[in-house]
Amino acid sequence: MAKRHWLVKSEPDAYGWDDLVAEWEAGDNRDYPGQNPGMWDGVRNYAAASHMREMKNGDEVFFYHSQQGLEIVGIAEVAGEHYVDPTDKKAGERKTKFVCVDLKPVRSLANPVSLKQIKANPELAEMKLVRQGRLSVSPVTDAEWKEILKMAGE
DNA sequence: GCCAACGTTGGC
């Protein structure tokens, strides 16, 4: 099964790339001690959740900073496939449960790729990040993945 | 099952 690629976004004020790295260094979850480091919890959007259900261990994920920075700052990988989000208090009342995955930092980008650069690149005009800005977890095609790595000078 | 109202996200 070929590796797939994804993009997740997070507000660095709430939980940024550095926080992800720190959690793995600490070997624990900052906000929910005892839970896995890098637990991607709190997604309450069905489209985003269904993407998380498709994520497989080893898939690579761009980590994007929204609100502040507005750029892809690093690459993470899926280190734990989807499970019911332990922070979803109403999971029992719903037929479709929200889920989370675990993300593990692989490396930060020496040259982050900004939303502005992405929008300026016609190759990336179809990206979900551009077309549907509010989606917090979205698929990235192989071509888009390569193009962005190229822009990052990797 | 439709659709208006409301809430949230996120770029600017």
Next chain:
DNA sequence: GCCAACGTTGGC
């Protein structure tokens, strides 16, 4: 801080 886009909720 504003506003557009979109998702969710709830009345009918």
